[in-house]
Amino acid sequence: FRRYVKMMFQNTPRQLILQVLAMIFPRVMKLLKIKLFSEEATNFFYDVFADVIKYREEHNVVRNDLTQTLMEARKELVLKENSTIEEKYTDADIIGNAILLFAAGSETVSSTLSFCLYELALNKEIQDKLRAEIWSAKAKHDGQLNNDYLMDLHYTNMVLEETARKYSTAFSILRKATKTYTLPDESFVIQKGQQIIIPMFSIHRDPKYYPDPMRFDPERFSTEQKSQRPNGTYLPFGDGPRLCIGKRFAESEMKLALSNVLSKFEVLPCEQTEIPVDIRSGSGPITPKNGIVL
Numbered sequence: 301f302r303r304y305v306k307m308m309f310q311n312t313p314r315q316l317i318l319q320v321l322a323m324i325f326p327r328v329m330k331l332l333k334i335k336l337f338s339e340e341a342t343n344f345f346y347d348v349f350a351d352v353i354k355y356r357e358e359h360n361v362v363r364n365d366l367t368q369t370l371m372e373a374r375k376e377l378v379l380k381e382n383s384t385i386e387e388k389y390t391d392a393d394i395i396g397n398a399i400l401l402f403a404a405g406s407e408t409v410s411s412t413l414s415f416c417l418y419e420l421a422l423n424k425e426i427q428d429k430l431r432a433e434i435w436s437a438k439a440k441h442d443g444q445l446n447n448d449y450l451m452d453l454h455y456t457n458m459v460l461e462e463t464a465r466k467y468s469t470a471f472s473i474l475r476k477a478t479k480t481y482t483l484p485d486e487s488f489v490i491q492k493g494q495q496i497i498i499p500m501f502s503i504h505r506d507p508k509y510y511p512d513p514m515r516f517d518p519e520r521f522s523t524e525q526k527s528q529r530p531n532g533t534y535l536p537f538g539d540g541p542r543l544c545i546g547k548r549f550a551e552s553e554m555k556l557a558l559s560n561v562l563s564k565f566e567v568l569p570c571e572q573t574e575i576p577v578d579i580r581s582g583s584g585p586i587t588p589k590n591g592i593v594l
Contacts, residue, residue: 305406307341319474324495345399346392353395366549370398401546408469409550411587413557415467416460418577418592419516421567426518430459431562438563450555458518460554464536466516467579467586471501473538500535501586509533514576567594 322329322336335342352367353374362368374394420427433455441449474497481490490496505513509529510520519525526534537544544550561567569575572593580589 304341304344307338346395349395349398370394409553412463413554414592416463417567421569421594423516430456434559434563445556450552453555456555458521461521462518465504468501468504469536473498473500503533
C-alpha cells in the first residue's frame, strides 16, 4: 500500500512537468491520454476498492466506516435510475474519491505528524501543555477516544494548524477561475476560465500575515488571532467549494495519533536530529529530505 502511495506522489522532475502541463494544457493531456499519476498505482487502488465494494455487496457486509459511506454515495449517485445525466456519477468517480481519501491522506498525514513531533521535541513547553490537555480530555471522557474527546482537543488543534502552516502539505495549489474577478484596489483582472497557481507555502510564511514566520507558535491559531487575519491566508486543505474532501478525516487521524504517542512518550531531539530540518525540493507533498530522527 505504502509503495503505491509513494508512487502516486513522487517528487520527480517528470511529475512536476506533468502537473504544470495538466494546469496549462488540460485538454491536450486528455487528448493525448497522458496520465498525471502512475497507471500501475492507479490500477492498484482501483482494484482494491472495487474488490472491497464487490465483497461487501455479495456478503451483505455493513460497517460503520468510510468505505461504507462511499458505498452509500454510490447507491445515490451511480445506481439511482431516475437521475439526470448531469447528476450521474460513475463507479470511477466514487473509487477516485476513495483513492483521494486513503492515498493522498496517508502521505500528507504522515509528513505533517513527523513535522509536528519534530517541533514538539524542540519546544518542550508546548509539548507539555499539549500532553496535559490530552490527559485532561482522556480523564473527562473515561479514556474513550471518541468524537466528543476529539472536539475537546482545542490546543491540539492549534498545534496541528501551526504545523500545517509552517510545513505546508504542498508548495502551491491549483485552481480555475469560475468568473471574472478584479483584485481589490488593483487593476489586475483574473479572467473566467484562467488557471491560477496559489503559492500556499509562501503565503503561510509571509511575515505580513504571520510575524516571525519561522518560529513555531500555536497561539497564532487562537480564536482572537485568527479573527485578525484576512481570509485566504491559511490554506493547508485548500479553500472554498474545492476544500479537501479528506480534511476532517485527516484531522481526526492526527489527533488520535498524537493522543496515543504523547500520552505514553516524551519526544526529545537527539544527536542525529537535523536542526533546522531540510525540506525536499520538487513537486508533490512536502517531506523532510533526510528524514526526522528523534
